[in-house]
Amino acid sequence: MRLSCPLCGERDRREFTYQGAAAMVDRPAPGATTEQWSDWLHLRDNPAGRTRDLWYHEAGCGAWLVVERDTVTHEIFGTALVGGDHAD
Amino acid sequence: MRFSGWRIVREGLTGNRGWRPHWRTPDPKPEYDIVIIGGGGHGLATAFYLAKEHGLLNVAVLEKGYLGGGNVGRNTTIVRANYNLPGNSEFYSHSLKLWEGMEQELNFNTMMSQRGVLNLFHSDGQRDYAARRGNSMRLQGDDAELLDREQVRAMVPYLDFDTARFPIYGGLFHARGGTARHDAVAWGYARGADARGVDLIQNCEVTGIDIAGGRVQGVQTTRGAIRARKVGIVVAGRSSQVAALAGMRLPIESHVLQAFVTEGLKPCIDHVVTFGMGHFYISQSDKGGLVFGGDLDFYASYAARGNLPMAEHVMEAAMTLMPMIGKARVLRSWGGIMDMSPDGSPIIDRTGIEGLYLNCGWCYGGFKAVPGSGFSFAHLIATDRPHAPAARFRLDRFATGRGLMDEEGTGAQHNLH
Ligand SMILES: Cc1cc2nc3c(=O)[nH]c(=O)nc-3n(C[C@H](O)[C@H](O)[C@H](O)COP(=O)(O)OP(=O)(O)OC[C@H]3O[C@@H](n4cnc5c(N)ncnc54)[C@H](O)[C@@H]3O)c2cc1C
Ligand SMILES: [Zn+2]
Numbered sequence: 001m002r003l004s005c006p007l008c009g010e011r012d013r014r015e016f017t018y019q020g021a022a023a024m025v026d027r028p029a030p031g032a033t034t035e036q037w038s039d040w041l042h043l044r045d046n047p048a049g050r051t052r053d054l055w056y057h058e059a060g061c062g063a064w065l066v067v068e069r070d071t072v073t074h075e076i077f078g079t080a081l082v083g084g085d086h087a088d
Numbered sequence: 089m090r091f092s093g094w095r096i097v098r099e100g101l102t103g104n105r106g107w108r109p110h111w112r113t114p115d116p117k118p119e120y121d122i123v124i125i126g127g128g129g130h131g132l133a134t135a136f137y138l139a140k141e142h143g144l145l146n147v148a149v150l151e152k153g154y155l156g157g158g159n160v161g162r163n164t165t166i167v168r169a170n171y172n173l174p175g176n177s178e179f180y181s182h183s184l185k186l187w188e189g190m191e192q193e194l195n196f197n198t199m200m201s202q203r204g205v206l207n208l209f210h211s212d213g214q215r216d217y218a219a220r221r222g223n224s225m226r227l228q229g230d231d232a233e234l235l236d237r238e239q240v241r242a243m244v245p246y247l248d249f250d251t252a253r254f255p256i257y258g259g260l261f262h263a264r265g266g267t268a269r270h271d272a273v274a275w276g277y278a279r280g281a282d283a284r285g286v287d288l289i290q291n292c293e294v295t296g297i298d299i300a301g302g303r304v305q306g307v308q309t310t311r312g313a314i315r316a317r318k319v320g321i322v323v324a325g326r327s328s329q330v331a332a333l334a335g336m337r338l339p340i341e342s343h344v345l346q347a348f349v350t351e352g353l354k355p356c357i358d359h360v361v362t363f364g365m366g367h368f369y370i371s372q373s374d375k376g377g378l379v380f381g382g383d384l385d386f387y388a389s390y391a392a393r394g395n396l397p398m399a400e401h402v403m404e405a406a407m408t409l410m411p412m413i414g415k416a417r418v419l420r421s422w423g424g425i426m427d428m429s430p431d432g433s434p435i436i437d438r439t440g441i442e443g444l445y446l447n448c449g450w451c452y453g454g455f456k457a458v459p460g461s462g463f464s465f466a467h468l469i470a471t472d473r474p475h476a477p478a479a480r481f482r483l484d485r486f487a488t489g490r491g492l493m494d495e496e497g498t499g500a501q502h503n504l505h
Contacts (some may be wrong), residue, residue: 001395014397018387018503020341035487041500042339042430042486046328048390055387071342072390 004079007061015059021045022052022066025082048072054082090195110275111282116289116311120148122469123307123316125294125330126323127151129160129270129455130447132277132288133462134320134469136194139284141463142470147286148316150309152293156274159324160455162392162424164347164381166360166371167456168205168265169230172221175480175493176433177228182477183460184230184264190459196276198268199374205265205360206235206244208409210254214364218260225262233261244361247410254365254408267360267371273458297334297444304334304443320445320469325390325425327448334441338448339430339486341502343384344423345452346394348402350416352376361409368405370413378416380406384426384452386503394423426452430486432505433493436465437474437483445469446483451505 001013021044028036045051049072055065064082069075089108099106122138124131127149138144151157169184171177191198209218215234222232240259241249249256282288289311296308297319306315323330325342353376362369370380382402385394399421406413429435429449434457436447447465450457464478474481485491486500498504 012397013395020501020503021388038487039337043337044328044339044341044502045337046341046388048326048329048342051388053388071388074389074391074395 001074003055003067003076005057005060005063005065006079006081007063008057011060015057016055017058019054019056022054024054110279111288114287116148116292116314119315121146122318123314124149124320124322127155127288128158128324129274129458130461131322132274132281133458134322134465135281135286136277137463137466138470139281139286141466144470145285149286149288150292150294151290154290155278155288156271159424160274161271162422163270163455164379165267165270165455167268168262170225170262170265171495172224173493173495176495177224179460179477180456181228181230183457186459186463194276194280196272196279198272198276200268202264202266203359205262207260207362209257209259209364211257215257222260231262231264235259235261246412251408265360270455294330299334299441302442304441318443318469320447320465322447324427324450327427334444336439340427340448341388342390343426343428343503344389344391344394345384345426346398346421346423347381348421349377349379349419351419353378353416363405363409366405368402368409377419384503390425392423392425428502428505430500430502431492431494432496434481435483436461436468436478436481
């Protein structure tokens, strides 16, 4: 599997560290209920198919990426920097 | 049909014409008292103990593929009771005791081999932890022995003891641990459940869960609707999809774990050996293949196959620990889908829906749990009360923060357990 970093180009999967579902970026507001915090921390959609998750370009530029990919076929559809600047 | 030495002699003398299929292939009935979703090790053991311990015989196991085609037939077969934390400790202790009686209980050769599990350590810190873990195991009533470097050398002289980077300081030896034949465990429970009247229904995927007034009513399947008073979900890597049919979102992320086997060799590795630096573990199957594996591929996946970086990492760890393995040729590699939980420990509990029960979160360690999980899940479904050794496997521990069992101490991140 290879991932394309918007800043560095296509790189070996070993340069990246996986964090988890991209929904983790949407932290509950500071005043959210304990249940909302627990859901955010623990519960997952965990789809078999298309998903968006977070990867850190650890052995590269150090950027956080949102990768859109398929959890069944391992096909990569696209990558973007967390917080914007879309690239393929 | 009972197995015995006498029976084998008789069949041998009469052309082996007396053997019969081990279980029936019934069509689903329109209604059961209890439906178990998932015909893996846990689902089959649950059905067996529902029948045997609770006399509940109007039970069906629904399996979307074939019995034992999931993780129960894909794992590296290590059985042990060497957990550190309360909750896990008593549960795996109970499970190991069931393993020790399993072949008699099932009248089936599951090739349970208590050859011993040796966990190596490579630093003072790891030795301290091994000592502490060994004490926990002994306090639980299980066996553990802390070995120094020379004792380990006498036991497994083929390891490389003097690598500059990861010298072997010693090991924690758990003599009652070992391996079993994974398929045989699924078949043995299937046969035992069937013989007591449980319907095992293969090629039957559950596509919907019917709920009315907060109570489960039955399931929709590719072979029609089936009504049931109680439904148990035991589908390992597919837990999130099946729970979603009941409107639930689970604390589970599915990850792929790979395993490898070499060509058959003469006996050379007598125990289960685990490397403490870089995840790697190995045993030798009765057929002679060296069976080994390592960590998850670390990213969420439903592909029952992995990627090359982890294969490379596992091979490197193997060569570091036992250079002799470089002469063996790898025959096959494969992967299975693991139901990873946020604290690395499982869930056996009721759900918010009456009559619907959940069993999941076994991560990469659910083979050793097969008898214990089946026993405890059957108890919960039959009596609506948790079974004592599994009472801490609560679904609400993540929301309350009480009773988390994070053996690895890595925090609430699914892929790090
Ligand atoms: C490579 C590898 C190595 C491992 N090594 C070890 C080890 O050494 N020791 C250890 O203790 N554990 C180990 N494990 C973990 C262990 O195999 C699992 O935790 C355990 O087998 C999971 O429980 P199960 O047997 O019930 O799962 P499975 O056998 O996966 O059973 C689940 C069943 O549910 C069925 N199902 C799914 N969805 C549906 C549906 N909608 N309708 C009907 N049926 C459905 C599936 O087809 C499947 O047959 C390993 C796993 C892997 C992959
Ligand atoms: Zn980059």
